[in-house]
Amino acid sequence: MNRDQVVATVEQYVAALNAKDPDGVLAVFSHDIVHVEPVGGRTRRGHAELRPFFEAGQIDGWHVSLEGPVMAIGQHAAFVLRVTLEVPDGDDLVFASTDVIELNDEGLICRFTAYPDVEAVLS
Numbered sequence: 001m002n003r004d005q006v007v008a009t010v011e012q013y014v015a016a017l018n019a020k021d022p023d024g025v026l027a028v029f030s031h032d033i034v035h036v037e038p039v040g041g042r043t044r045r046g047h048a049e050l051r052p053f054f055e056a057g058q059i060d061g062w063h064v065s066l067e068g069p070v071m072a073i074g075q076h077a078a079f080v081l082r083v084t085l086e087v088p089d090g091d092d093l094v095f096a097s098t099d100v101i102e103l104n105d106e107g108l109i110c111r112f113t114a115y116p117d118v119e120a121v122l123s
Contacts, residue, residue, distance in 0.1 A: 005107050006072040010079055013109070017064050022054040030108040037114035061086045067096060067122065075103045082122050096120040 009028055016024030026047050029035070035044040037053070044050045067080040078100045085093040097116035104110040 001075050001103060001105070001107060003072045006075070006077050006103060007070045009103060009107060009109065010066070010070050010077060010101070014064055014066060014081070017062065022051060025054050026051060028109055029112070030104050030106070030110040033108075033110060033112065035112045037112070037116070039113050039115050064097075075105075077101050077103075083116065093118065094122045096122055 013025065013028045016028065029047065029050065031047055033044075033046060033050060035050050035053075036042070037044075044053060063084045063086070064081045067082040070077050070079045078098060081097045081099060083095055083097050085095075087093055095116065095118045097114050099115070100113045101109050102111040
C-alpha cells in the first residue's frame with residue numbers, strides 16, 4: 001500500500017460524507033471495521049452497527065474538508081477535518097476533528113478513531 005492509495009481512500013471518505021451518502025461512506029470501511037467516534041465513546045463493529053450511525057442524521061447538516069495534508073505511514077494515517085455544523089437561525093459551529101485510521105491489505109479502513117474537539121474552533 002502506498003501513500004497515494006491511503007490519501008485516495010481518505011478523499012473518498014470525505015467526498016461521501018459531503019454527498020450525504022451512507023453507502024459511499026461504508027464503501028471505504030471493511031466489513032469488520034472497528035469504529036470509535038468520538039474517542040472514549042461507543043465502539044461500533046462492522047457495517048451493521050455502523051450504518052445506523054450515518055443513516056441517523058450524523059452526516060446531515062455537516063460539511064467536512066481536509067485541513068492540511070493526510071499524514072500517512074504504511075497502512076496507517078491521521079488527518080484533521082474541518083467540520084462545519086450548520087445551525088439553523090444561528091452561527092454555524094466550525095471545529096476540528098483529528099481522525100486516525102488503519103487500512104487493511106485491500107485498502108479499506110479497518111480501524112477508525114475520531115477525536116472531535118468542539119473547543120478547537122477553526123476560523
